[in-house]
Amino acid sequence: MNITSLYTQIIQRQSYLCVGLDTDPTLIPDYLQNQPDGVLTFNKAIIEATQDLCVSYKINTAFYEAQGLKGWEIMEKTLSFIPKDKLVIADAKRGDIGNTAKKYAQSFFETLSFDALTVAPYMGEDSVKPFLEYPDKWVILLALTSNMGSQDFQMLRLKNGNLLYEEVLKKSSKWGNASQMMFVVGATQAALLPRIRNIVPDYFLLVPGVGAQGGSLEEVSKYGMNSQVGLLVNTSRSILYASSGEDFAEAAHKEAFTIQQEMKVCLEKYLKD
Numbered sequence: 001m002n003i004t005s006l007y008t009q010i011i012q013r014q015s016y017l018c019v020g021l022d023t024d025p026t027l028i029p030d031y032l033q034n035q036p037d038g039v040l041t042f043n044k045a046i047i048e049a050t051q052d053l054c055v056s057y058k059i060n061t062a063f064y065e066a067q068g069l070k071g072w073e074i075m076e077k078t079l080s081f082i083p084k085d086k087l088v089i090a091d092a093k094r095g096d097i098g099n100t101a102k103k104y105a106q107s108f109f110e111t112l113s114f115d116a117l118t119v120a121p122y123m124g125e126d127s128v129k130p131f132l133e134y135p136d137k138w139v140i141l142l143a144l145t146s147n148m149g150s151q152d153f154q155m156l157r158l159k160n161g162n163l164l165y166e167e168v169l170k171k172s173s174k175w176g177n178a179s180q181m182m183f184v185v186g187a188t189q190a191a192l193l194p195r196i197r198n199i200v201p202d203y204f205l206l207v208p209g210v211g212a213q214g215g216s217l218e219e220v221s222k223y224g225m226n227s228q229v230g231l232l233v234n235t236s237r238s239i240l241y242a243s244s245g246e247d248f249a250e251a252a253h254k255e256a257f258t259i260q261q262e263m264k265v266c267l268e269k270y271l272k273d
Contacts, residue, residue, distance in 0.1 A: 001087045001115055003179045006204070007228045009055045009085060014264040016229055017256065018056035018089065018206070020236025021046065021078060022063050027241055029248055043078045046240060049253040053260040056087040058234050076112060088115045089140065089206070095120030101130040109134045116140055118184060121172050132176045139181050141172050144196070146186025146209040169199045178202040187215020187233070193223035201226060208234040217259070221266035229271060235259060
């Protein structure tokens with residue numbers, strides 16, 4: 001999906017919601033935990049309940065890798081349930097050099113056919129370039145995250161005056177363009193979005209942390225939106241586990257609808273001409 005198609009989907013759906021399929025087998029309803037394909041049944045129901053309210057799905061691969069071969073099979077089957085008009089993100093946070101990076105890219109962009117992949121930029125340009133060789137795919141670089149440990153490195157002041165996360169944005173934005181790269185910016189860092197937009201005004205931002213982690217959709221939209229919307233706001237737990245009972249899909253739909261309606265209002269208020 002290119003940037004024009006993504007923008008079109010957002011406007012049509014009046015939504016920039018990305019649903020996180022970070023499915024924990026221990027948190028799905030009890031009656032599904034006893035079924036051999038419980039996670040797959042759960043994922044399918046969540047997708048069917050939310051597909052009209054979102055433009056993207058994000059699969060955190062750790063929740064599937066932890067289950068070994070079975071988990072990889074579940075992930076692959078889950079991909080087949082997602083409508084083709086959705087941007088599908090592998091949240092795998094890969095990052096390595098040379099042939100290793102090429103194999104990671106092949107794994108997620110060819111073997112599993114994801115549209116986008118989160119990548120850690122710590123090892124520099126040559127660790128990111130192999131992922132950018134796929135013209136119809138997206139690379140989503142970690143820039144400024146929501147966790148407490150983000151202070152350890154991302155907020156360090158460099159000799160040139162930039163904070164480390166700012167240097168990451170400035171340098172990496174030259175490796176690719178806004179049609180092939182996005183950046184991860186945690187929702188709890190919304191106060192820094194004006195500074196981020198000064199550095200990368202045209203790039204999409206993948207923003208986790210709205211919902212269970214306490215990020216404000218209103219603030220993220222106010223300070224992060226650009227003329228192409230430029231935001232994918234990810235919500236996982238508050239949608240996935242809106243109910244622990246047999247009505248989990250209906251509850252997920254209700255939660256996603258609430259978020260989508262808030263996004264509709266934000267689009268009317270903050271989408272720049």
